[in-house]
Amino acid sequence: HSNREMWFQNFLPPNMCPINAKANTFYGIMFDAGSTGTRIHIYTFVQKNPEKLPELEGEIFESVKPGLSAYADQPEKGAETVKRLLDMAIDAVPPHLWKKTPVVLKATAGLRLLSEEKAQALLLEVKEVFEESPFLVPEDSVSIMDGSYEGILAWITVNFLTGQLSGQNQHTVGTLDLGGASTQITFLPRFEETLKETPGDFLTSFEMFNSTYKLYTHSYLGFGLKAARLATLGALNMEAVDGQMFRSSCLPKQLEAEWHFGGVTYRYGGNKEGETGFKPCYLEVLKVVKGKLHQPDEIRGSSFYAFSYYYDRAVDTNLIDYEQGGVLEVKDFERKAKEVCDNMQRYNSASPFLCMDLAYITALLKEGFGFRDNTLLQLTKKVNNIETSWTLGATFHLLQSLGMTY
Ligand SMILES: Nc1ccn([C@@H]2O[C@H](COP(=O)(O)OP(=O)(O)O)[C@@H](O)[C@H]2O)c(=O)n1
Numbered sequence: 424h425s426n427r428e429m430w431f432q433n434f435l436p437p438n439m440c441p442i443n444a445k446a447n448t449f450y451g452i453m454f455d456a457g458s459t460g461t462r463i464h465i466y467t468f469v470q471k472n473p474e475k476l477p478e479l480e481g482e483i484f485e486s487v488k489p490g491l492s493a494y495a496d497q498p499e500k501g502a503e504t505v506k507r508l509l510d511m512a513i514d515a516v517p518p519h520l521w522k523k524t525p526v527v528l529k530a531t532a533g534l535r536l537l538s539e540e541k542a543q544a545l546l547l548e549v550k551e552v553f554e555e556s557p558f559l560v561p562e563d564s565v566s567i568m569d570g571s572y573e574g575i576l577a578w579i580t581v582n583f584l585t586g587q588l589s590g591q592n593q594h595t596v597g598t599l600d601l602g603g604a605s606t607q608i609t610f611l612p613r614f615e616e617t618l619k620e621t622p623g624d625f626l627t628s629f630e631m632f633n634s635t636y637k638l639y640t641h642s643y644l645g646f647g648l649k650a651a652r653l654a655t656l657g658a659l660n661m662e663a664v665d666g667q668m669f670r671s672s673c674l675p676k677q678l679e680a681e682w683h684f685g686g687v688t689y690r691y692g693g694n695k696e697g698e699t700g701f702k703p704c705y706l707e708v709l710k711v712v713k714g715k716l717h718q719p720d721e722i723r724g725s726s727f728y729a730f731s732y733y734y735d736r737a738v739d740t741n742l743i744d745y746e747q748g749g750v751l752e753v754k755d756f757e758r759k760a761k762e763v764c765d766n767m768q769r770y771n772s773a774s775p776f777l778c779m780d781l782a783y784i785t786a787l788l789k790e791g792f793g794f795r796d797n798t799l800l801q802l803t804k805k806v807n808n809i810e811t812s813w814t815l816g817a818t819f820h821l822l823q824s825l826g827m828t829y
């Protein structure tokens with residue numbers, strides 16, 4: 424902000440000058456190109472006091488399905504979905520601020536799983552949409568985000584929104600994000616032991632709000648909920664799946680259906696003759712996670728914030744309220760998994776994958792990360808009406824790098 428504005432503010436208290444208050448508003452646009460959908464986050468900030476950090480005032484959020492990776496062979500059509508979301512920003516941001524409002528898109532696991540060629544073609548088309556818009560297009564405005572940033576930025580968002588990154592006495596909380604194609608775990612280690620026992624590539628130093636945080640973070644590609652379904656069915660990373668039938672004891676016995684993911688069509692069904700139910704299903708999903716993830720001792724007893732598919736499946740099975748969220752223990756997911764898997768006909772109207780999803784979440788938490796049965800999970804979708812997504816952390820980082828603030 425220029426000296427002129429500061430001079431102006433020093434003379435006129437902002438609450439007596441609404442025009443001035445408006446002049447201190449600015450925006451940031453962040454796209455989340457996830458494996459199952461594309462979302463726009465338009466954040467509004469207000470610089471109330473030139474001496475202090477600007478305040479986050481609100482967020483406009485919209486999403487579309489499917490995600491960009493579903494347009495692997497039609498990159499222009501994929502970019503069209505981004506354009507439609509960007510048109511919302513044209514309405515939301517006052518015209519005189521368009522040129523000063525940065526727009527960025529970061530893609531996650533869906534694009535990481537595509538071939539380099541197809542992913543780049545999609546990103547190029549999106550970049551063109553941005554260039555044709557009236558907004559500020561920074562360098563590297565369209566990219567595939569590194570998995571470690573995905574975890575760190577979500578951690579920043581949650582701890583910022585819960586007030587843990589300001590003032591003394593910071594009690595940060597760890598975060599668990601379960602996407603469609605990848606899953607992230609992030610926390611601030613408290614014990615020297617954890618730092619010693621952790622592989623180097625799980626630790627990242629990150630600077631934000633004038634503090635440096637040495638975080639434990641990892642993104643497991645292929646361990647998102649939908650990728651895990653394919654892994655359980657034995658269909659993940661298969662070169663050709665043409666017409667092949669994939670069966671699982673986690674699915675209703677008589678089921679036979681098709682499923683589209685990442686531009687591929689899969690045929691799947693239940694164990695017509697064989698077993699179904701929690702026991703055989705849990706053994707199936709266990710194979711997907713067992714021995715594949717790093718288990719830091721420190722997390723066993725500490726509570727975590729959990730969102731995305733942890734939240735959605737907890738809502739689907741009435742473990743929490745959609746609006747309120749809630750606190751669960753790891754064993755609540757296991758109890759629900761047993762209930763659903765052993766009564767699949769009763770849950771027929773819900774997704775046929777409900778049993779598999781709950782069994783996988785249980786196995787991921789217990790056998791994957793090594794959480795205890797009574798580890799507490801704070802299920803949260805929004806804090807103060809702002810989405811708990813990595814996009815807010817990414818926007819802070821963006822504004823900081825543009826010298827706009829933070
Ligand atoms: N702003 C958002 C974005 C995604 N999600 C959830 O994230 C999950 C899908 O993950 P995703 O499409 O981002 O997949 P990844 O690319 O992260 O693997 C679903 O449970 C969505 O409801 C959310 O809760 N809020």
Ligand SMILES: [Ca+2]
Pocket residue numbers: 457458531602603731
């Ligand atoms: Ca995601």
